[in-house]
Amino acid sequence: MSGRDNPEISDVVVSFDARTLSRRAVLRDDAAAALTRAWPRRIVRRLVADVDGVLDPGAVDRELVAAHRELQRLNEEFQQGARLRAVLRPLVALAQAQGLARPRIVDVGCGIGFAVRWLAAYGGLDAELVGCDFNPALLGEAQAAAAADGLDCHFVRDDAFSPRVGADVFTSCGVMHHFRDEGLAQFFAGQARGLAFVHYDIAPSPLAPIGAALFHFARMRVPLARHDGIRSALRAHDDTALLTAARGALPDFVIGVYDGPRSRLSLTKVLRPVVGVRRSLAESFRRGLGRRARLWRC
Amino acid sequence: MLAVVLLAALAVLDGGFAGFRVAAGRNASVRKWANGYYPRAIGRGAAAAGCLLTVPGLVGLGFSMGGGADLPRVLGAAAPSMLAVVGPYATIVLAAFLPWTLFGVEVRTLVSVVVFGPLTLVRPLVVVTGWAWVWVAHGWGPAAAVLGAGAAGVLGIERVLMAWPAVRVRGVAGRASEG
Numbered sequence: 001m002s003g004r005d006n007p008e009i010s011d012v013v014v015s016f017d018a019r020t021l022s023r024r025a026v027l028r029d030d031a032a033a034a035l036t037r038a039w040p041r042r043i044v045r046r047l048v049a050d051v052d053g054v055l056d057p058g059a060v061d062r063e064l065v066a067a068h069r070e071l072q073r074l075n076e077e078f079q080q081g082a083r084l085r086a087v088l089r090p091l092v093a094l095a096q097a098q099g100l101a102r103p104r105i106v107d108v109g110c111g112i113g114f115a116v117r118w119l120a121a122y123g124g125l126d127a128e129l130v131g132c133d134f135n136p137a138l139l140g141e142a143q144a145a146a147a148a149d150g151l152d153c154h155f156v157r158d159d160a161f162s163p164r165v166g167a168d169v170f171t172s173c174g175v176m177h178h179f180r181d182e183g184l185a186q187f188f189a190g191q192a193r194g195l196a197f198v199h200y201d202i203a204p205s206p207l208a209p210i211g212a213a214l215f216h217f218a219r220m221r222v223p224l225a226r227h228d229g230i231r232s233a234l235r236a237h238d239d240t241a242l243l244t245a246a247r248g249a250l251p252d253f254v255i256g257v258y259d260g261p262r263s264r265l266s267l268t269k270v271l272r273p274v275v276g277v278r279r280s281l282a283e284s285f286r287r288g289l290g291r292r293a294r295l296w297r298c
Numbered sequence: 299m300l301a302v303v304l305l306a307a308l309a310v311l312d313g314g315f316a317g318f319r320v321a322a323g324r325n326a327s328v329r330k331w332a333n334g335y336y337p338r339a340i341g342r343g344a345a346a347a348g349c350l351l352t353v354p355g356l357v358g359l360g361f362s363m364g365g366g367a368d369l370p371r372v373l374g375a376a377a378p379s380m381l382a383v384v385g386p387y388a389t390i391v392l393a394a395f396l397p398w399t400l401f402g403v404e405v406r407t408l409v410s411v412v413v414f415g416p417l418t419l420v421r422p423l424v425v426v427t428g429w430a431w432v433w434v435a436h437g438w439g440p441a442a443a444v445l446g447a448g449a450a451g452v453l454g455i456e457r458v459l460m461a462w463p464a465v466r467v468r469g470v471a472g473r474a475s476e477g
Contacts, residue, residue, distance in 0.1 A: 066324075068326075069323050069324055069326050070323035070324075072323070073322045073323035077410050077414075078410065079406055079407055081328075082402075082403050083403060086403075112326050114326070114328070117326075117328045121328045121329060144326075145326035145328070148327060149327050149329050149333075151328075211411065214416060214419060215415050217419065218415050218416075218418040218419045219319075219323065219415070219418075220323065221323070267407075267408060267412065268404050268407040268408050270411070
């Protein structure tokens with residue numbers, strides 16, 4: 001395993017059966033052994049486990065929810081909601097032009113559902129907003145936050161690889177780097193029934209790990225969040241890897257990177273999406289983007 | 299004494315920012331300004347900073363009551379040294395809010411990446427340097443002690459705020475219990 005492929009803590013402290021979505025027991029020692037460095041191992045060893053060494057699901061979930069709240073703070077700071085809205089607007093218009101009165105947007109691996117909730121609050125999209133994740137604790141937080149804010153969106157338990165919830169537009173943020181090789185292709189393949197997808201992830205660059213370390217130490221307090229945030233920047237896929245996987249899995253789509261970094265030292269393109277649209281709709285999408293069509297590099 | 303007043307005002311302002319930072323990332327709501335979560339956190343931080351200012355006040359009082367120290371004079375002479383370090387830092391942070399407020403997504407992100415993030419990290423260093431500069435320029439004495447107590451309060455305010463029950467109880471569920 002190359003250093004780039006080293007997992008994040010959140011990848012190893014939970015395990016769900018992809019078919020039944022039931023939770024599997026995770027041994028603390030196994031989780032620690034899956035991590036190659038001392039820092040994340042220390043974080044895992046501090047998590048509560050029972051006498052048999054099985055990680056306490058409640059303790060793990062509390063840590064994950066706290067980490068996701070801190071991740072939401074970074075998404076807020078980097079204007080992720082507004083960035084996503086800018087791409088989704090023409091896609092929603094496109095879907096409506098196809099006769100879908102209220103197209104469904106599904107955020108795959110939504111965590112605590114920040115993107116979905118932000119869109120429900122500020123997106124102004126005439127669309128059904130759904131978040132899906134396999135972790136019920138994260139979904140519970142998403143649902144509670146949406147209810148507290150009085151938002152029109154909902155959350156379902158589902159698998160990122162083969163989401164059972166149908167969608168017209170799939171989206172995600174910070175999910176793709178969790179998958180390698182075949183997993184990445186599978187992720188895209190699971191969305192073949194949609195009209196389009198918008199998947200954001202960290203843009204890899206020489207500055208990305210430095211920036212990630214700076215912001216995760218400046219903004220975050222949960223050790224798991226700090227570690228995984230920095231690890232994410234190191235694991236992020238480059239454009240070629242993402243486009244190769246997406247194009248291989250979805251040959252009927254026109255796929256490109258949208259508004260990515262213009263140089264290797266780009267400071268504001270912390271995240272950039274891979275955007276795919278059904279081939280028959282690609283020209284309409286370009287027209288919908290208007291002057292911003294040049295930002296969609298296919 | 300203007301420098302002393304400015305330092306105290308900066309400490310209260312910094313407390314407001316500390317209140318925001320401590321509250322951020324602990325509540326999943328997307329309406330944290332509208333529902334009062336952030337305004338309350340900022341107010342709490344500023345109030346806590348105001349309370350912490352009593353510590354340097356008491357230190358100064360101790361020196362004054364001990365006799366021998368013309369505190370207003372020595373403090374008035376030393377405070378500009380500290381202000382010379384923390385003033386430019388505060389000016390940059392406050393000035394950065396202008397483009398952040400006026401412009402859109404890209405400029406806001408740039409301001410965060412270039413100013414807000416890095417300057418949050420170096421904040422303790424700036425405070426310590428400001429205090430050290432007072433010590434170097436004016437030697438150890440009542441002024442260094444009073445300003446040191448103030449600097450310690452600024453450096454410790456996030457810990458104080460983290461102990462606040464409304465902050466300790468994390469997230470959406472915690473909001474109901476917040477005053």
